[in-house]
Amino acid sequence: MKIVAFLCTWCSYAGADLAGTGRNQYPPDIRVIRIPCSGRINPIYIIKALLEGADGVMVSGCHPGDCHYLVGNYFARRRFVVLKQLLTAAGFDENRVQFTWVSASEGARFADVVKDVTQKVAAAVEHEATQGENARAQGDGSLVLTQGVAQGDGSLVLSAGLAQGELIPLCKKLLEDGTVDTVIGFQIGGEMGLSLPYFVSSPDEADKFVWNNRCVPMLADYLRGKQGKTAIVAKPCDARAVVNLIKENQLKRDDVYIIGMSCDGIADSEGKLLPACADCTVKTPPVYDVLIGEEKGTQGENASFPNGLRSKTMGTGSPVTQTIEPSPCLDSDRFQREMEKCILCYSCRQSCYGCYCKTCFVERGEPDWQTAEPDIGAKMLYHLGRAMHLAGRCVECGACENACASGVDIRYLIKSITDFIEETYDYKTGMDLETEPAMLTYKADDPETGFQCFGKSENTSNTDTEGDITNTGGVANV
Numbered sequence: 001m002k003i004v005a006f007l008c009t010w011c012s013y014a015g016a017d018l019a020g021t022g023r024n025q026y027p028p029d030i031r032v033i034r035i036p037c038s039g040r041i042n043p044i045y046i047i048k049a050l051l052e053g054a055d056g057v058m059v060s061g062c063h064p065g066d067c068h069y070l071v072g073n074y075f076a077r078r079r080f081v082v083l084k085q086l087l088t089a090a091g092f093d094e095n096r097v098q099f100t101w102v103s104a105s106e107g108a109r110f111a112d113v114v115k116d117v118t119q120k121v122a123a124a125v126e127h128e129a130t131q132g133e134n135a136r137a138q139g140d141g142s143l144v145l146t147q148g149v150a151q152g153d154g155s156l157v158l159s160a161g162l163a164q165g166e167l168i169p170l171c172k173k174l175l176e177d178g179t180v181d182t183v184i185g186f187q188i189g190g191e192m193g194l195s196l197p198y199f200v201s202s203p204d205e206a207d208k209f210v211w212n213n214r215c216v217p218m219l220a221d222y223l224r225g226k227q228g229k230t231a232i233v234a235k236p237c238d239a240r241a242v243v244n245l246i247k248e249n250q251l252k253r254d255d256v257y258i259i260g261m262s263c264d265g266i267a268d269s270e271g272k273l274l275p276a277c278a279d280c281t282v283k284t285p286p287v288y289d290v291l292i293g294e295e296k297g298t299q300g301e302n303a304s305f306p307n308g309l310r311s312k313t314m315g316t317g318s319p320v321t322q323t324i325e326p327s328p329c330l331d332s333d334r335f336q337r338e339m340e341k342c343i344l345c346y347s348c349r350q351s352c353y354g355c356y357c358k359t360c361f362v363e364r365g366e367p368d369w370q371t372a373e374p375d376i377g378a379k380m381l382y383h384l385g386r387a388m389h390l391a392g393r394c395v396e397c398g399a400c401e402n403a404c405a406s407g408v409d410i411r412y413l414i415k416s417i418t419d420f421i422e423e424t425y426d427y428k429t430g431m432d433l434e435t436e437p438a439m440l441t442y443k444a445d446d447p448e449t450g451f452q453c454f455g456k457s458e459n460t461s462n463t464d465t466e467g468d469i470t471n472t473g474g475v476a477n478v
């Protein structure tokens, strides 16, 4: 077996050394890579190792509170927990990736950890192989996905005329009195009734603004790099994206005027709710300068959804109760099947408000993540890597699947970590301007879901009995 082990040089690597000098024996299946801190691990290293043929990956750092760089392992812990959720949603056995803490003085513990990890990875590999056989034995008929049914047959009727009647005078006024330099909204003109983005700088041109159930494109992405103050006709997902862009310093709040549009969902060319809109619970933009339409709050817990889907109440921090639970066999096969459809055209990336890196990780030469051949491994790397980049940043607009010409449904993967982050860290992207994004912060008592547990370590320095750091005075703000 091959298990890639990323070990922090300050603790676990020294612990491995001590295991050697102390003659503590452990299985010879690990290939050690020395790293400066567990916080230095890019999740894509782990994904790449698995896709390149590693049976398992283990990451070990300093105990919480002992990181040489003070808080590197706290940030790492959130990333690892979310990555594990993502890999599990993609069909990897949860035990193929293991995280743990081992200090420099714990040679015997290091040996125990490796023994345990080796056993778990071996069981995971065997389990995955069995799963694959079961899925193949079930045949295609068993792979009907439940999520698509969530669309139901609900066609949409929006009070577009009413909203439009308010929208046009408002846009004219904003341009006339100089509140904004430009308004970005929608005009008719696309194929099959699709409304198109429309940029207006003169009040005379504002009559063409429309608001209807075919306003599919996300407009938030057009705001980045725009000069002057700009108003945006914002669906709730657009408004959430604007909020997140402000938090990520891509926009200044003072440069944006949010015309919030109360929204019942956007429809496809046949009048049925788009899948993301069928799942959406945020019906009113959480942040706006002016709201058009009624304040809808959020879909209540008692609202009925097709296929047993039930969603949460907005902004209260109550947990999501999304109940799509495909069997492990279906889940594992699902990712493979979606990847077979993908042609790596990157439309999902281009349509995503959150994908704005100048050079996407798949196109970087150093390190060269992608293989020359667009094989299934390259596709998996891209989609899993992108999903991790969107952890805690996705606003669930569905632009990725709307843009995909091959019909790849990858939103379920990102949704699984979006829901997980909401449940675990009580964070929903773009709902307010104050809350720190979940992946950019940590708590000393964050759950270690999926971590190796070997009983309480003797090394508890800097950690009080309740698990909080005792010396965080200024550390939390580093």
Ligand code: FES
Pocket: 008, 009, 010, 011, 036, 037, 038, 039, 061, 062, 067, 068, 069, 070, 072, 073
């Ligand atoms: Fe070891 Fe940060 S230095 S985890």
